[in-house]
Amino acid sequence: MRAIAVSEYGATPAPMNLPRPEPRPGEILVKMIAAGLNPLDWKVADGMLKDSADAEFPLILGRDGAGVVDEVGEGVTRLRHGEQVYGCFLDVERGTGSFAEYAVVPEDGPVARMPDGMIYTQAAAVPTAGTTALTMMETAGVAEGQAVLVVGATGGVGQALVQLAAREGAKVIATARADMAGTVRRLGADETVDHTAGDLNRQVLEVHSDGIDAVLDVVSDTGATEGIAQLLRPGGVYVSTTWSVNPDAMEAQGLRGVNVEVEPSAELLDRLSELIDAGELRVSIEREVPLEDAPDALAGNRAGGARGKTVIRV
Numbered sequence: 152m153r154a155i156a157v158s159e160y161g162a163t164p165a166p167m168n169l170p171r172p173e174p175r176p177g178e179i180l181v182k183m184i185a186a187g188l189n190p191l192d193w194k195v196a197d198g199m200l201k202d203s204a205d206a207e208f209p210l211i212l213g214r215d216g217a218g219v220v221d222e223v224g225e226g227v228t229r230l231r232h233g234e235q236v237y238g239c240f241l242d243v244e245r246g247t248g249s250f251a252e253y254a255v256v257p258e259d260g261p262v263a264r265m266p267d268g269m270i271y272t273q274a275a276a277v278p279t280a281g282t283t284a285l286t287m288m289e290t291a292g293v294a295e296g297q298a299v300l301v302v303g304a305t306g307g308v309g310q311a312l313v314q315l316a317a318r319e320g321a322k323v324i325a326t327a328r329a330d331m332a333g334t335v336r337r338l339g340a341d342e343t344v345d346h347t348a349g350d351l352n353r354q355v356l357e358v359h360s361d362g363i364d365a366v367l368d369v370v371s372d373t374g375a376t377e378g379i380a381q382l383l384r385p386g387g388v389y390v391s392t393t394w395s396v397n398p399d400a401m402e403a404q405g406l407r408g409v410n411v412e413v414e415p416s417a418e419l420l421d422r423l424s425e426l427i428d429a430g431e432l433r434v435s436i437e438r439e440v441p442l443e444d445a446p447d448a449l450a451g452n453r454a455g456g457a458r459g460k461t462v463i464r465v
């Protein structure tokens with residue numbers, strides 16, 4: 152089968168002909184129709200997981216995907232041949248991932264039936280960004296009337312965060328370059344601040360002079376986080392996906408700081424399916440590319456400037 156893989160950590164991702172994985176007992180084999188691209192994919196290629204798992208090379212990249220159950224392993228009961236599923240398919244130790252014609256996943260792993268009426272390219276864009284946004288919202292405990300700053304609001308996780316926070320009735324302030332301000336407002340942001348146009352804190356304080364209640368941040372490093380945290384009122388919460396928060400230092404300032412490491416699951420995916428079915432969560436696809444062009448798409452995401460999700464048509 153065709154797949155996008157690396158021959159070692161640090162190598163340039165490339166199209167390869169690799170054997171189709173066989174489903175083991177309890178696993179399903181999925182014929183991939185579309186795969187979703189995340190920053191995690193090029194981070195994995197760089198060696199992000201090298202200390203936590205023994206990888207099999209060539210290592211097929213890609214975590215998110217959507218497709219059709221092609222074969223079920225012994226003992227599989229929840230999912231059947233022919234069902235449309237979406238979820239997370241990366242298994243570094245086995246060298247398998249979603250940027251391939253076929254991928255495997257345990258049926259009790261992070262895989263669920265696709266939302267009704269959703270097409271494969273949209274479903275493939277949901278798993279990592281959607282489960283991350285849901286987890287961040289719950290960790291922060293965002294509530295009606297709170298002022299919430301979303302940092303990184305124009306990317307995959309950020310666009311989902313804006314919608315989920317607005318749905319809770321929060322006052323959402325979203326970071327966006329000028330050309331993306333309209334997009335995040337349509338998703339539910341009440342205000343936008345341009346992170347490329349001067350001091351972020353000053354821009355937020357112009358509208359919220361007495362501070363804000365929560366920061367949901369998917370981009371800042373530790374230094375930037377310390378600065379943005381100054382916007383929080385006593386008792387405020389800062390949630391980061393980039394491990395930029397020092398929880399003890401925040402606690403000493405009367406704040407709560409949390410670094411999230413999201414574990415996608417069938418349960419989280421089912422909750423996303425419900426939100427999508429109810430029209431409460433939309434996915435914005437920035438571009439679709441064929442499988443052979445995935446290496447260029449990975450390089451593009453690394454360069455920054457995401458304006459929605461990139462999806463790979465397998």
Ligand SMILES: NC(=O)c1ccc[n+]([C@@H]2O[C@H](COP(=O)([O-])OP(=O)(O)OC[C@H]3O[C@@H](n4cnc5c(N)ncnc54)[C@H](OP(=O)(O)O)[C@@H]3O)[C@@H](O)[C@H]2O)c1
Pocket residue numbers: 189190191279280283302303304305306307308309326327328346369370391392393411412413414452455456457458459
């Ligand atoms: N810990 C976890 O479990 C977990 C889970 C999921 C994701 N993540 C991480 O979370 C991060 C975001 O993921 P994603 O999928 O949303 O990425 P993405 O789709 O590539 O989007 C990132 C967005 O951030 C914006 N941005 C960059 N620098 C910014 C800044 N200084 N201020 C405000 N916005 C800025 C970018 O727009 P511009 O370039 O136009 O500014 C882009 O729209 C990645 O590092 C990913 O690895 C972690």
